[in-house]
Amino acid sequence: GENVEQHPSTLSVQEGDSAVIKCTYSDSASNYFPWYKQELGKRPQLIIDIRSNVGEKKDQRIAVTLNKTAKHFSLHITETQPEDSAVYFCAATVMGSQGNLIFGKGTKLSVKP
Amino acid sequence: DGGITQSPKYLFRKEGQNVTLSCEQNLNHDAMYWYRQDPGQGLRLIYYSQIVNDFQKGDIAEGYSVSREKKESFPLTVTSAQKNPTAFYLCASSSQSYGYTFGSGTRLTVV
Numbered sequence: 001g002e003n004v005e006q007h008p009s010t011l012s013v014q015e016g017d018s019a020v021i022k023c024t025y026s027d028s029a030s031n032y033f034p035w036y037k038q039e040l041g042k043r044p045q046l047i048i049d050i051r052s053n054v055g056e057k058k059d060q061r062i063a064v065t066l067n068k069t070a071k072h073f074s075l076h077i078t079e080t081q082p083e084d085s086a087v088y089f090c091a092a093t094v095m096g097s098q099g100n101l102i103f104g105k106g107t108k109l110s111v112k113p
Numbered sequence: 114d115g116g117i118t119q120s121p122k123y124l125f126r127k128e129g130q131n132v133t134l135s136c137e138q139n140l141n142h143d144a145m146y147w148y149r150q151d152p153g154q155g156l157r158l159i160y161y162s163q164i165v166n167d168f169q170k171g172d173i174a175e176g177y178s179v180s181r182e183k184k185e186s187f188p189l190t191v192t193s194a195q196k197n198p199t200a201f202y203l204c205a206s207s208s209q210s211y212g213y214t215f216g217s218g219t220r221l222t223v224v
Contacts, residue, residue: 105155
């Protein structure tokens with residue numbers, strides 16, 4: 001089955017700097033890779049996702065890149081702000097199949113003003 | 114909550130008591146899921162259901178039970194066999210084309 005590894009587990013950056021979170025997956029059949037942001041005590045919120053037919057997707061300060069050959073995908077946040085502080089989860093699944101979304105263990109991002 | 118509602122928001126369980134967490138969705142999603150989240154940890158899959166009247170165990174199903182009698186509803190019962198039930202429980206639903214939507218969660222505490 002799918003296994004998703006996420007690094008780092010904690011990340012501290014200065015406001016205005018960039019943050020990068022990396023994930024690897026094991027199942028080459030996986031074709032859908034969402035990223036979720038979870039604030040303390042709240043539900044995970046989808047912030048961006050990418051499907052395997054593209055290599056990069058961008059939404060304002062957030063971008064995700066996918067390397068299918070290496071089975072890596074990464075979240076990039078530019079010009080970080082204190083409100084970006086949260087736990088971020090990557091996930092992977094085979095969309096359209098009976099597969100479940102498999103999550104990484106999360107990265108706690110702290111943005112210092 | 115984006116079409117998926119969990120209740121109650123907070124729940125307290127006494128030792129040896131069964132409790133049921135509610136999850137309802139109006140998104141017409143076929144699949145529904147229950148995850149458990151412990152402080153500072155990721156999401157672990159308890160049970161999932163791809164279709165009405167069918168469900169499968171996830172990674173940590175022991176001490177939990179579910180039912181899926183209606184497409185909209187996927188209640189989770191935490192039984193007395195679950196020895197460490199204090200956690201944040203998240204319900205989710207998904208469609209093949211859209212992805213996952215999460216409920217707002219239930220925080221269960223043993224008293």
